[in-house]
Amino acid sequence: MTLANRPALSVVAPCYNEQDVLPEFLRRIGTVLDGVGGASEIVLVDDGSHDRTWEVLTEAAARDPRVVAVRLMRNHGHQLALTAGLTVCRGERILIIDADLQDPPELLPDMMVLMDQGADVVYGQRRQREGEGLFKRATAAAFYRLIGRMTDVEIPLDAGDFRLITRRVLDLLTAMPERHRFVRGMVAWIGGKQVPLPYDRKARVAGESKYPLSKMVRFAADAITAFSVVPLMASMTIGWVMAAVGFAFFVYSIIGWAFGHTLPGWTSLMAAVGVLGGMQFLMLGIIGAYLGRLYDQSKGRPLFMIRDIVGGPK
Ligand code: UDP
Ligand code: MG
Numbered sequence: 001m002t003l004a005n006r007p008a009l010s011v012v013a014p015c016y017n018e019q020d021v022l023p024e025f026l027r028r029i030g031t032v033l034d035g036v037g038g039a040s041e042i043v044l045v046d047d048g049s050h051d052r053t054w055e056v057l058t059e060a061a062a063r064d065p066r067v068v069a070v071r072l073m074r075n076h077g078h079q080l081a082l083t084a085g086l087t088v089c090r091g092e093r094i095l096i097i098d099a100d101l102q103d104p105p106e107l108l109p110d111m112m113v114l115m116d117q118g119a120d121v122v123y124g125q126r127r128q129r130e131g132e133g134l135f136k137r138a139t140a141a142a143f144y145r146l147i148g149r150m151t152d153v154e155i156p157l158d159a160g161d162f163r164l165i166t167r168r169v170l171d172l173l174t175a176m177p178e179r180h181r182f183v184r185g186m187v188a189w190i191g192g193k194q195v196p197l198p199y200d201r202k203a204r205v206a207g208e209s210k211y212p213l214s215k216m217v218r219f220a221a222d223a224i225t226a227f228s229v230v231p232l233m234a235s236m237t238i239g240w241v242m243a244a245v246g247f248a249f250f251v252y253s254i255i256g257w258a259f260g261h262t263l264p265g266w267t268s269l270m271a272a273v274g275v276l277g278g279m280q281f282l283m284l285g286i287i288g289a290y291l292g293r294l295y296d297q298s299k300g301r302p303l304f305m306i307r308d309i310v311g312g313p314k
Contacts, residue, residue, distance in 0.1 A: 010091030014081035020206035048075035120192030131203020229292030236285025243278030
């Protein structure tokens with residue numbers, strides 16, 4: 001792919017059983033793209049839908065040359081469906097958006113302006129979330145705050161995958177080979193100039209959320225384990241505490257023995273249990289520390305990413 005035939009903009013949306021929203025989605029995206037001007041493409045990924053999503057997509061592709069329909073072999077889940085779309089798209093700038101119109105495509109012109117001003121990533125930050133129950137909002141708020149505490153990567157609070165990114169960021173993203181992909185975290189990890197754009201998140205235009213509790217829990221677990229080795233290191237902390245307590249028991253039982261306040265056998269038993277228990281947790285923690293490093297290494301992320309180099313031989 002040469003630079004010359006890249007469209008200026010790609011819109012990428014994963015679609016899972018979205019037959020009811022897609023006509024409205026295509027209409028609204030089409031209007032926004034007409035307004036922005038320039039060559040563009042709309043990459044829609046059918047994530048193994050059971051409804052008429054694929055028919056809707058192929059009909060749209062036949063009607064509108066901008067539409068690129070991609071169908072996965074089976075349901076891979078939101079993040080991998082999105083990754084498939086990101087791998088296929090060719091644009092210079094890429095708008096990541098959900099198909100359900102919870103994120104208004106009409107924000108694109110504002111995002112483009114911020115990118116013209118030098119942003120590498122313009123991410124939508126949810127001010128309000130309409131049409132989402134208290135449970136969804138509370139668990140989402142708790143999740144973003146928890147992961148914020150567990151990792152050094154600055155993952156923005158209350159931001160989904162709705163964002164405009166540059167080709168450079170996209171290429172770095174698709175070059176990261178890790179299997180468990182938490183896309184919004186990976187984009188944050190890449191860095192560069194990341195600019196928020198506050199917006200009010202709407203209710204779904206049609207259909208229902210494809211994120212039941214089970215998928216939400218898996219998503220959160222993937223996100224946390226992909227970005228934090230804190231759980232792996234927890235046994236280290238427990239180990240230190242247990243070792244300290246074990247040692248205290250050891251001292252206590254020796255003193256008790258010295259003053260003759262014990263039953264025969266109690267001293268050695270307590271000392272062995274305390275010290276051995278503590279040592280075991282500590283050893284588990286040490287294994288955790290090495291496993292954490294091995295895990296980091298196995299993700300194969302780049303060590304650093306150069307943004308600019310100025311000067312040097314001409
Ligand atoms: N989605 C997908 N595969 C799935 C689940 C969801 O491609 O297994 C898509 C879905 O079609 C939508 C986006 O991911 O475009 C976000 O899903 P949803 O709106 O159901 O999540 P919520 O907004 O409720 O968190
Ligand atoms: Mg949604």
